[in-house]
Structure formats: structure tokens, C-alpha cells
Amino acid sequence: MKKVTEGLKAIAETVALCRPEVISAYPITPQTHIVEELSVIVANGKLKCEFINVESEFAAASVVLGASVAGVRAYSATSSQGLLLMAEVLFNMAGMRLPVVITDANRAVSAPINIWNDWQDTLAIRDAGLIHLFAEDNQEACDMHLQAFKIAEDHEVMLPVMVNLDGFILTHAFDPIEFPEQALVDKYLPKYVPMEKLDVKNPLSFGLMGGPDRYLETRYAMAETMKTCPAVIRKAAQDFNKMFGRNYGELIEEYKMEDAEIVLVSMGSIISSMKDVADDLRAAGKKVGVLKIRCYRPFPVQDVIKSLCGKKKAIILEKALSIGGVGILTADIKAALYGQKNVPEISDFILGLGGRDIRISDIKAIVALAEKANLKGEFYGLDPKLVEEMDK
Amino acid sequence: MSTVKVFNAGHTACSGCGLSLAARLVMEAAGPNVIVSNSTGCLEVFTTRSPQTAWGVPWVHSLFENSGALATGIVAALKMQGKENEARVMAFGGDGSTADIGFGIISGMWERGDDVLYVCFDNEAYMNTGIQRSGLTPFLGATSTSPAGSVTGGNQKQKKNIPMIAAAHGVKYVATACVGYQRDLQNKIKKALAIKGPKYVQILATCPLGWGNDSSLTIQMGKLAVETGLFPLFEVEEGKITNVMNVAKPKPVEEYLKLQTRFRHIVKNPEEVAKVQAIADANFKRYTKDKVLF
Ligand SMILES: Cc1ncc(C[n+]2csc(CCOP(=O)(O)OP(=O)(O)O)c2C)c(N)n1
Ligand SMILES: [Mg+2]
Numbered sequence: 001m002k003k004v005t006e007g008l009k010a011i012a013e014t015v016a017l018c019r020p021e022v023i024s025a026y027p028i029t030p031q032t033h034i035v036e037e038l039s040v041i042v043a044n045g046k047l048k049c050e051f052i053n054v055e056s057e058f059a060a061a062s063v064v065l066g067a068s069v070a071g072v073r074a075y076s077a078t079s080s081q082g083l084l085l086m087a088e089v090l091f092n093m094a095g096m097r098l099p100v101v102i103t104d105a106n107r108a109v110s111a112p113i114n115i116w117n118d119w120q121d122t123l124a125i126r127d128a129g130l131i132h133l134f135a136e137d138n139q140e141a142c143d144m145h146l147q148a149f150k151i152a153e154d155h156e157v158m159l160p161v162m163v164n165l166d167g168f169i170l171t172h173a174f175d176p177i178e179f180p181e182q183a184l185v186d187k188y189l190p191k192y193v194p195m196e197k198l199d200v201k202n203p204l205s206f207g208l209m210g211g212p213d214r215y216l217e218t219r220y221a222m223a224e225t226m227k228t229c230p231a232v233i234r235k236a237a238q239d240f241n242k243m244f245g246r247n248y249g250e251l252i253e254e255y256k257m258e259d260a261e262i263v264l265v266s267m268g269s270i271i272s273s274m275k276d277v278a279d280d281l282r283a284a285g286k287k288v289g290v291l292k293i294r295c296y297r298p299f300p301v302q303d304v305i306k307s308l309c310g311k312k313k314a315i316i317l318e319k320a321l322s323i324g325g326v327g328i329l330t331a332d333i334k335a336a337l338y339g340q341k342n343v344p345e346i347s348d349f350i351l352g353l354g355g356r357d358i359r360i361s362d363i364k365a366i367v368a369l370a371e372k373a374n375l376k377g378e379f380y381g382l383d384p385k386l387v388e389e390m391d392k
Numbered sequence: 393m394s395t396v397k398v399f400n401a402g403h404t405a406c407s408g409c410g411l412s413l414a415a416r417l418v419m420e421a422a423g424p425n426v427i428v429s430n431s432t433g434c435l436e437v438f439t440t441r442s443p444q445t446a447w448g449v450p451w452v453h454s455l456f457e458n459s460g461a462l463a464t465g466i467v468a469a470l471k472m473q474g475k476e477n478e479a480r481v482m483a484f485g486g487d488g489s490t491a492d493i494g495f496g497i498i499s500g501m502w503e504r505g506d507d508v509l510y511v512c513f514d515n516e517a518y519m520n521t522g523i524q525r526s527g528l529t530p531f532l533g534a535t536s537t538s539p540a541g542s543v544t545g546g547n548q549k550q551k552k553n554i555p556m557i558a559a560a561h562g563v564k565y566v567a568t569a570c571v572g573y574q575r576d577l578q579n580k581i582k583k584a585l586a587i588k589g590p591k592y593v594q595i596l597a598t599c600p601l602g603w604g605n606d607s608s609l610t611i612q613m614g615k616l617a618v619e620t621g622l623f624p625l626f627e628v629e630e631g632k633i634t635n636v637m638n639v640a641k642p643k644p645v646e647e648y649l650k651l652q653t654r655f656r657h658i659v660k661n662p663e664e665v666a667k668v669q670a671i672a673d674a675n676f677k678r679y680t681k682d683k684v685l686f
Contacts, residue, residue, distance in 0.1 A: 021472040022465060050468035054461065055500035062458035062497065066429060066465025069452050072472050074465070092454050198427050198450035198466060200479045205445035207453035214442050 002176035007138040007165065010177045011077075011103060012037030014142040016047040017185045018149050020075040020101075021192075022067035024052040024060040029115045030167040031079040031105040057082035061089035061102075068098040069206050071197030073149065076100065079167060080107035080121045087125050093160050094129025094222065096207055099152035099192070100160045101145065102130070106268070106319075107167040108354040116355020117167040118319040119268070123296075123328045129222050131161040131229065132296040134267040138175045140248045141165040146180070146189055147236040153192050154236075157229045159222070164296075166269040166319075168355065180244055188243050226298040233295055251300035253292040254307055256282065260289025262367065263308060263344065265333065266317040267293045270358055274317070277363045288367070293329065301336040308333070309342045315370045316348040317363070326377050347373075351380040398424055403446040405438040408607025410571045410598030410614065411513050412438065415484075417571070418511055418595070421578035422585060424449055427470075427479045429463045431494060432456035433486035434520045435513060450479070457494035459483040460501040463508040480585050481507065487514040490594075491527035491552045502561035502590045509584045509591040512554065515599040523602040527552040530622065531671060532664060533654045535602075540657035545664070550671065558592040559628045559685050566628040570596040572614025573625065576637065580627065596623045604653025616648040621672030624679045631686035636679050645669045 005013070012034045015023075023042070025035040042051040050067075054060045057078050064074035078086060083104055093100055104122050108114040122132060133148060135141035141163065148161040165171060180188075196204055210218055234250040241247040255275050257263065262281075264274040271292045278288040291307050291314075293300065308314050318327040325331070330348040337343045347370035352358045358381075366380055399419035405412035411434055419426075428451045430436045436453045439446040454462055463483035470476045483501075485494055490512040501508060517535045518524040525538040529547045534540040538547040558566045565587050569577040577595060584591040596617055600607040617623035618637060622645060625637035645668045649655035658664035 022468045024465070048472075050472055052464060052468055053504070054464075055496055055503075058458070059461040059464075059497055059500055062454065062461030063465040063468070065454055065458075066452070066462030067469040068465070069462070070427070070466040070469030070473075072469040074469075088455060089458065096454070198452060200425050200427065200450060203424070203448055203450045205440060205447050205451045205453075208440040208442040208445060209437055209453075210442040 002178050004174050005177045006033065006174050007141060007171045008033035008105070009037050010138055010142050010175070011145065012041065013179060014145050015075055016041045017180060017182055018145060018189055019047065019073065020049055021072035022050045022052065022064060022074045023076070024054050024063035025077045026054055026057045026060045026082060028057070028079045028082040030107060030171040031077050031082070031103065033171070034077040034103060057085040058089060061086040061093065064100050065089055065093050065096070065098060068093070068100050069096065069198055071194040071199070073153070073192040074100050075102070077103035077105070079105040080109055083121045083125060084109065087128065090125055090128045090130060090160065095218065097158040098160060099158055101148045101152055102160060102162045103145070104162050104164050105167045105171045106164050114354040115167070117169055118353045118355070119164070120320040122162065122164050123320045126297055126328070129159060130297065131159055131233070133161065133163050134294060134296055135163065135165045135170065136248065136269060136271045136292060138165070138170050138173060139177055139246070141170060142177060142179070143240060143244065143246055143248070146185060147240055149189055150236045151229065151232055154232045155195055157225060157232050158195065159225060159229070164268065169269045184243060188239065230295070230298060230300065249292065249294050251295040252303045252307060253294055255290035255292065257289035257291065257307060259287055261287040261312040263289050263291050263311050263314045264317065264363070264367070265291045265293070265314055267296060267329065268319070270317060270319070270352070273358065273360055273363055276360055277367070280360070281364070281367065299332045299336065304333060304336045305340055308337060308344055309340050311344040313370060314344045314346045315366060316346065317366070318348060318350050319352045321350050321377070330377070345374050347375045347378070349375065349378050349380045356381055398422065398448040400446045400448060403439045405434070406601050406607070408598070408600040408610045410610045411435055411515055413571050413610065414513055414577070414595045414597045417574055417577050418581050419449070421581035422480070422482065425479050426585070427466055427481050428452070429459040429466060429481070429483045431459035431485040431489040432520070433489055434515070435484060435486065437520055456489055458497055459485050459489065460494060460497040460508070460510060463510070464501055464504065464506045467507050480509065482509045482511060484511050484513065486519070487512060487516060487528035488518040488526040491554055499561065502558060502563050505589055507588050507590070509581070509593065512592070512594040513597050514594050515597045515602060517599070517602050519599050519602045528554070531668060532658050534657060535654070545657045546654070555592065555594055555628065556685070559631060561590070562631070563592050564589040564630060565591040567593045568596070568623065568625050569593055570614040570618055570623060570625060571598060572611050572618060573637070576625065602654070604656070605651050609651060613648070613651065616643065616651070619643045620645045620648045621675045622648060622668070624675045626679045628685060631684065633679060633681055633683040633685060636681050639676070642672070642676065645672050
């Protein structure tokens with residue numbers, strides 16, 4: 001039975017079903033309700049877990065890192081400034097191959113300080129070595145957490161996984177959510193079995209210095225895991241579908257792509273609007289499809305090639321950019337397509353930063369713009385008056 | 393002695409390193425049933441280089457400033473595994489890690505009251521990166537970032553008083569120790585490990601390279617730091633000073649200063665030496681047995 005629940009609370013309830021043994025997180029909008037709700041769940045004895053209040057996100061990430069090396073399932077959640085404060089720990093956690101799951105309520109990064117949605121926070125740490133998953137809606141965000149633990153803890157993977165969902169657009173939206181049954185969750189996600197842990201009966205050292213003679217191979221091993229883990233990610237999605245009957249695609253999801261000529265490409269909640277736009281434009285005779293990037297790291301290069309090559313036009317919608325460079329998702333897609341045959345024309349747009357609304361009409365306007373010319377790194381929706389004012 | 397050593401030889405510390413001696417003493421006092429979380433610094437660097445390790449107990453290093461938070465996570469994990477009685481948890485940090493970059497983390501750990509013995513190995517500067525000043529560098533001590541210049545000579549600040557800050561947090565057991573007094577050091581570690589809750593031990597560890605003393609003087613330097621009053625040895629339990637190492641005949645600070653190149657710029661300047669002497673004199677008055685601090 002579905003229960004109408006706020007996105008963050010739904011995630012907290014779902015995370016509790018995953019039975020993490022140590023949770024540590026720090027409040028920051030728009031993530032805060034997760035840490036609040038989990039503290040309530042633990043305080044009411046509904047989840048047997050050590051809930052650790054800390055003084056910063058840096059500490060939260062370090063606490064779950066410590067718990068994970070000691071051999072238990074550990075979870076944290078954050079957003080924006082908090083994620084950046086965690087950054088040093090996250091690189092370390094990935095390098096130490098610790099399967100922590102972290103939720104990021106995607107939010108813009110200061111300055112100017114802004115609590116609203118874009119992807120700048122998570123993409124700033126895309127090179128840390130975490131697996132990055134993006135949810136389209138709250139049901140997927142919830143379900144993705146079960147998959148996240150399963151992927152992270154797979155002995156072929158052993159990397160932290162970050163579940164991303166758009167701040168406010170998803171986090172604070174009330175949706176009817178189907179919560180899985182505990183018994184089924186336990187079946188899908190059995191108790192975490194570490195490969196090695198801090199243990200007086202088998203005293204091992206972790207986090208050793210690695211010199212020039214060893215560091216390269218350590219990083220190579222991570223890169224190799226990123227190449228092989230798509231199989232695990234796919235299986236996690238397939239097994240989930242079998243057990244719970246919900247399917248969101250694997251590394252990508254394709255919508256009306258078979259005969260599509262124009263493809264809208266993006267990640268996260270904007271995908272829902274893009275699907276509506278595809279429907280509308282198809283009714284008007286335009287063959288539009290949608291490519292959803294569900295797994296951003298590892299980047300699904302083969303899936304993207306298969307999906308986009310042979311199409312006429314790809315239009316990438318980005319809610320972040322590498323300032324001084326190009327759109328971040330665009331760079332990944334172009335890199336994937338380089339040297340392939342029948343590569344589509346690519347237009348990419350930067351929009352929605354800091355929570356600026358993106359309406360169906362905006363996406364349609366973008367399609368119209370891209371049909372006229374190939375636009376690169378085009379900021380969409382700028383207020384000309386403000387641009388002029390800031391120019392002074 | 394057991395056949396499995398808790399802290400093995402063959403590591404790469406400098407000759408006369410007070411830190412490696414202190415670490416061995418701590419580990420031998422602690423025994424095998426401990427888990428150590430170690431911050432970045434000399435100790436981590438000279439004891440590990442993948443795939444080698446000097447540690448015979450479960451040991452983890454993550455970053456420069458988070459050994460305290462790691463320890464919290466480890467304690468929580470042990471509790472969830474029903475193993476809280478199987479191992480005691482210790483967090484190690486240098487003076488820079490403890491007093492500077494990791495200070496917030498440690499304050500958080502103390503406030504939570506986590507069952508961790510935090511040991512600060514105080515060699516009075518960032519030695520691993522080449523002798524830069526820390527919050528625990530002594531007054532007027534020259535380092536590579538508080539040099540003996542022609543206008544300012546050495547570190548212009550006094551040592552941050554971490555033991556008192558720890559005591560103010562309600563840390564159950566706070567103690568200072570030093571490589572010059574080895575049995576005392578080991579007794580304090582044993583005592584600390586027997587207590588549930590947060591504990592803090594700060595160990596002065598001679599660094600011949602950083603202090604510029606002869607590497608044969610490791611122990612003497614420790615003794616002199618205590619005998620001059622510059623590094624008083626005491627214990628604080630539940631907010632009260634319960635023990636102070638008695639110095640029957642305090643030695644003038646000059647005897648300590650003159651053996652180290654980091655004080656070379658002041659030893660011939662009586663005015664500057666007097667300022668250091670004043671700190672030592674004040675210490676003798678400040679740390680007295682049975683004094684209630686908090
Ligand atoms: C965030 C961060 N900043 C700086 C460094 C560089 N660093 C490594 S160890 C160290 C100094 C360590 O000093 P201390 O804690 O006193 O330990 P010691 O080496 O003196 O024993 C510094 C500055 C680092 N590793 N991480
Ligand atoms: Mg130091």
C-alpha cells in the first residue's frame with residue numbers, strides 16, 4: 001500500500017529498512033529531514049543502530065568511515081556545503097574501498113549562498129571514486145538506496161555509493177510511496193559481510209602510506225572496478241525489479257528512443273518533465289526521445305554510445321558547469337562519443353542553477369532553439385536586465 | 393613478553409626519535425587488545441609504507457585531522473557487533489593534528505563522551521612536513537614558520553593548554569607524560585585504558601631533528617623539560633588535579649634551552665630567557681595536587 005510521504009522522510013524510512021548499524025550526519029538544507037527522521041526512528045527503538053551526533057559533516061563522514069573499517073554497514077547524508085566539507089574524507093573512503101552509502105540532496109554551492117537545487121555539489125566531487133546514482137522521482141530515490149547498499153557492499157565493488165536527488169524538487173515533495181516489506185528488504189540486502197576489518201583476532205593495518213611504487217596500481221584498481229561494476233549495478237536493478245516489481249532502467253533509462261531523431265539527455269528530476277515534453281512534441285509530429293543518465297559514475301560510455309549514435313540531434317540539459325570549462329555532463333557525453341560513427345549533433349544548455357524553475361515550456365523552447373542552431377554551453381533563461389546590472 | 397609484538401622494529405624513524413619511543417611504550421602498556429586510529433604525521437609515515445607495517449594491533453589511518461572521529465565510529469561499530477569488551481580504542485595524533493587542524497573533531501569526541509583514549513604525541517611542531525609551528529610549539533621556539541628573525545625571534549605564542557581544555561570538557565582522565573619518565577608514562581596509559589569514557593594523555597616526545605638537540609639526549613631532554621617546569625607532569629581526574637610529578641629542585645630553564653638549536657637565538661639574551669623562566673615558574677604554581685579545576 002502506498003503512503004503519501006515527504007521525499008526525505010521516505011528516504012529515512014527506507015534507509016532504516018536497510019538496517020545500517022552506524023549513522024552519522026549533520027543538518028543542512030535540504031537534507032536535514034533525513035538526519036532528523038533517522039534520529040527519531042533510532043530514538044523510538046525502531047532501528048537498532050548507533051546514531052552519532054557530530055559537530056560537522058567532516059566528522060560525520062569520518063565517523064562512518066571509522067565504523068565501516070570496523071566492519072559494519074554505515075550511512076550518512078548531506079548536501080552542498082556539507083558535501084564539500086566532506087570532500088577530503090570521501091576521496092579517502094573510496095581509496096580505502098569502504099562501502100558507505102551517502103545521500104546527497106543536490107543543492108547549489110556558495111557564493112552566493114543558495115539553498116536551492118542544482119548539481120554543482122555532487123559533480124564537484126565526481127572524481128573522488130564514489131559511484132554516483134541519480135534518482136528521477138522519490139520512489140526511485142527510495143528504491144535506489146537498497147540498490148546502493150547492495151552495489152557498494154558487493155565484494156567485486158567495495159566502493160562508496162552516493163544517491164543523488166534534486167533538492168526541494170524531490171526532497172520536499174509529497175508523493176505516494178510504496179515501502180518495501182522488511183522481510184523482502186532483508187532478502188534483497190542481507191547483512192553486510194566485510195572482506196577485512198579492524199579485529200584484534202586478526203590485526204591488520206588499514207590506510208597505509210602508498211609510495212610512488214604502489215599508488216599508481218591502487219588507483220588503477222579503482223578505475224578497473226569502475227569498469228567492471230556496471231555488471232553489478234545492472235544486476236542490482238534487475239534483481240530489484242524481480243523482487244519488488246519496479247524498474248527504472250539500469251545505468252541509463254531510455255524513453256521513446258526507438259525511432260527518436262531528437263534526444264533530450266539529462267539526469268535527475270528534470271527527466272520527468274522531459275518525458276512529458278517528448279510526449280507533447282510527438283503528438284505534434286516530432287520524433288523526440290529521452291535518455292536518462294541514472295548512473296553518472298561510472299559513466300555509462302557504452303550505453304550512451306548505443307543510445308545516441310545514429311540519432312540526429314542530442315540536446316543536453318545541465319544543472320551545473322565547470323566554470324571556465326564546459327558543461328560537466330556534456331564533457332562526459334562528448335568524450336564517450338568521440339571517434340564513434342553517426343554521432344548526433346550536440347547542443348548543450350546550462351539552466352536551472354540555484355533552483356531557477358525549469359518548466360515544460362522552457363524545455364520546449366530549448367528544443368526549438370537547438371533545432372535552429374547547434375548551441376554550445378548556452379545559458380538558458382538568463383534575465384537580460386540582471387546580466388547587464390552585474391556587468392557593471 | 394608475548395611473541396606477537398604490538399609495535400615492531402624496522403620502522404623508519406630518525407635516530408633518537410622520542411615519538412617512536414613514546415609510541416612503543418604506549419603500545420606495550422596497552423597490549424594487544426586495542427584498536428588504534430592514527431592521524432597523518434611522522435608516526436603514521438615512519439610505521440607504514442604499503443605493504444609494510446610496524447603495527448601488531450588493528451590499526452587504521454585516514455587523514456591528518458580525523459583520528460578522533462574514526463575512533464568514535466570504531467567504538468560504535470564494536471558496540472553494534474557486541475564486541476565492546478573485546479578491544480579498547482585509542483586515537484593517536486601529533487600536536488598539530490590535536491591542537492590545530494583536528495581540534496574541533498577532538499572536542500566533538502570529548503563532548504559526546506566516547507570511550508576513547510586519545511593520545512597526543514607532542515613533539516612541538518609539524519615535524520612530518522619539516523618543523524613548522526603548531527599550537528603546541530613552545531614560546532620563542534624557532535621553527536621553519538616561526539623563525540628566529542631579526543625582528544621577531546621564534547614562536548610568539550605560548551603552548552595551547554590542551555590538557556586544561558580537555559579537563560574543561562569533562563574528560564574523565566587527563567594526564568601529561570614524557571619519554572623521560574617511562575614507567576610513569578606506561579602507568580598513565582594503563583590507568584587511562586581502565587576507565588570508561590573519554591581520556592586524554594599528552595606525551596612530550598623529543599625530536600632531535602626538529603629541536604636541534606643531540607640524538608643521544610632523547611631521555612634527558614624529556615627529563616629536563618619536566619625538571620625545569622616547562623612541561624609539568626600531572627593527572628586530572630574528574631576535574632581535580634590528583635597527582636603532580638614532584639620536582640624537588642627545579643632546574644633553571646637555561647639548562648634545557650641551551651641544548652637545543654631552536655632556542656639558540658635566545659640563550660644569550662637574559663631578558664628572553666627570563667620570559668621563558670617565568671612560564672616555568674608559573675607552571676609550578678599552577679599545577680598543584682588536589683587543586684579543583686572544574
Ligand atoms: C588537510 C591536511 N593539511 C596538511 C597536511 C600536511 N601535513 C601532514 S602531516 C602534517 C604535520 C603533522 O604534524 P603533527 O600533527 O604535529 O605530527 P608530527 O609529524 O609532528 O608527529 C602536515 C601539515 C595534510 N596531510 N592534510
Ligand atoms: Mg608534531
